[in-house]
Amino acid sequence: VKEIILANAPTGLPVIEYGKNNSTFALREVELPSLKEDQVLLQTIFLSNDPAQRGWIQKDQISERGYVPPILPGDRVRAGNIAKVLKSTSSLIKEGTLVQSISGWVEQQVVDAKQVTPLPDMPGFSPSIFFGALGGTGMTAYFGLKDVCKFKEGQSIIVSGAAGATGSAVVQLAKHVFKASRVIGIAGSEEKCEWVKKIGADVALNYKSPTFVNDLIEAAKPSYVDCYFDNVGGSILNACLRVVKRYGRIAACGAISSYNGDRSQSTLDNWFEIITNRLTVQGFIIFDFLDRRDEAIQVLSSAVKEGKFSASDGETLVRSSFEKVPEVWMRLFRGENTGKLVTQIADL
Numbered sequence: 001v002k003e004i005i006l007a008n009a010p011t012g013l014p015v016i017e018y019g020k021n022n023s024t025f026a027l028r029e030v031e032l033p034s035l036k037e038d039q040v041l042l043q044t045i046f047l048s049n050d051p052a053q054r055g056w057i058q059k060d061q062i063s064e065r066g067y068v069p070p071i072l073p074g075d076r077v078r079a080g081n082i083a084k085v086l087k088s089t090s091s092l093i094k095e096g097t098l099v100q101s102i103s104g105w106v107e108q109q110v111v112d113a114k115q116v117t118p119l120p121d122m123p124g125f126s127p128s129i130f131f132g133a134l135g136g137t138g139m140t141a142y143f144g145l146k147d148v149c150k151f152k153e154g155q156s157i158i159v160s161g162a163a164g165a166t167g168s169a170v171v172q173l174a175k176h177v178f179k180a181s182r183v184i185g186i187a188g189s190e191e192k193c194e195w196v197k198k199i200g201a202d203v204a205l206n207y208k209s210p211t212f213v214n215d216l217i218e219a220a221k222p223s224y225v226d227c228y229f230d231n232v233g234g235s236i237l238n239a240c241l242r243v244v245k246r247y248g249r250i251a252a253c254g255a256i257s258s259y260n261g262d263r264s265q266s267t268l269d270n271w272f273e274i275i276t277n278r279l280t281v282q283g284f285i286i287f288d289f290l291d292r293r294d295e296a297i298q299v300l301s302s303a304v305k306e307g308k309f310s311a312s313d314g315e316t317l318v319r320s321s322f323e324k325v326p327e328v329w330m331r332l333f334r335g336e337n338t339g340k341l342v343t344q345i346a347d348l
């Protein structure tokens with residue numbers, strides 16, 4: 001079977017083509033070992049595409065201080081998987097069960113049964129919902145709003161990356177579950193802005209428009225916003241610093257605008273706003289909230305069932321050959337997804 005490993009850590013945009021001197025990834029054939037006791041043979045069906053993977057494949061002073069160890073050349077690329085159990089020697093997991101794990105870019109593999117989590121049935125929904133609405137995406141949006149923004153009914157919020165996985169979840173939860181008075185979404189095209197309004201934003205702004213900063217200020221006036229949920233960093237964060245209310249909060253969730261550039265360079269000309277307006281900026285990593293998973297899943301699954309949080313609408317599912325997995329992942333950085341970007345490499 002095949003797996004995809006890191007060949008060379010990229011310095012800028014990953015080089016997706018295989019077999020060059022500076023290719024970021026390489027394909028490798030691996031032999032499957034026979035199963036020992038309490039092991040399972042997995043067939044990967046779905047792969048989660050996460051901007052964070054770009055940070056994991058870069059080893060520098062920033063990743064040394066990161067929240068997971070960097071992936072080194074020769075290592076398999078880490079990713080969230082949903083897989084089908086083809087064979088099992090575990091009494092707890094039957095053949096045919098769908099399981100979730102962080103196995104990475106691999107077609108099939110043998111792992112200890114305790115390394116995988118069987119997925120509950122969600123009739124009528126694709127299992128990839130456990131990456132999106134009922135997975136890391138939904139939980140990031142929920143805890144980001146509840147614990148980091150400390151969001152209260154009737155407050156207002158700006159969300160960047162609003163047509164992406166996390167951002168579209170924040171828009172929907174803020175509006176329909178946390179009952180925001182006003183949600184302003186920021187996304188990279190007019191088409192995406194239309195969709196962001198459809199799912200719950202009162203206003204959606206295209207950050208590629210030449211009038212973006214003024215449009216943002218106008219949209220936030222007269223009272224400005226209680227919270228900014230930041231998925232992108234960079235110049236959009238810089239602009240948003242100007243429109244958060246006095247004593248407002250910024251949930252620093254992601255900084256995708258800098259992931260393929262020099263992460264040590266960031267020009268926040270409006271930093272002074274944090275001082276004058278006594279803003280609180282709090283970074284967070286979803287891993288810190290995993291012990292409260294049940295709480296989030298309860299809220300999120302009720303919201304899905306009540307139609308307040310769309311699971312299927314908020315997903316871009318790409319059927320792909322295994323070789324093209326890195327190419328699909330790169331769509332994240334070109335804005336070629338709405339909602340959660342999921343790759344499917346085999347039939348269910």
Ligand code: NDP
Nearest residue numbers: 051164165166187188231253254255256257284285286335
């Ligand atoms: P998304 O689906 O939001 O990511 C892809 C989207 O990001 C694209 O569709 C594109 O939308 C936007 N984007 C890409 N490049 C840029 C750019 N240069 N400037 C502005 N926007 C850009 O993925 P996720 O929801 O998984 O992740 C969103 C953010 O949240 C990431 O920064 C990620 O690292 C972070 N994150 C953090 C977590 C945590 O625990 N703190 C957990 C999960 C995610 P557009 O067309 O609008 O530009």
